Amino acid sequence: GRGGDSNFVAPLWESGSSTWAPSGATFYSGGKLPPEWRGRLFFGALRGGHIHWLELTPPDYREVVKDGVLFQDQYGRIRDVVQGPDGYLYFATSNRDGRGAPAPTDDRILRLVPSP
Secondary structure (H helix, E strand, O other), X not given: OEOOEOOOOOOXXXXXXXXXXXXXXXXXXXXXXXXXXOOOEEEEEOOOOXXXXXXXXXXXXXXXXEEEEEOOOOOOOEEEEEEOOOOOEEEEEOOOOOOOOOOOOOOOEEEEOOOO
């Protein structure tokens, strides 16, 4: 372990030299979005201004095989991502806390739906 701490676990994924300030995460298990999204971990990025997703390998989910970004710089700071009881993903913006650039309609809760 690090510094004699035998409980240390190395991170599975890092943002690198500039943090995204991850916030609010959920594993998607619904049926309303593309089937390949099932099992992915989605999280908000306050500093990064996007939703980030990771695809991990089962059964222990200790290896990231793919990652991606949604809505880069479209909605500002993303505070939370959750799956609703209707099977869609919802996310909340956080631009009125003195750190973002709020639009007249901020802060918002938005639903992610597939393109028609």
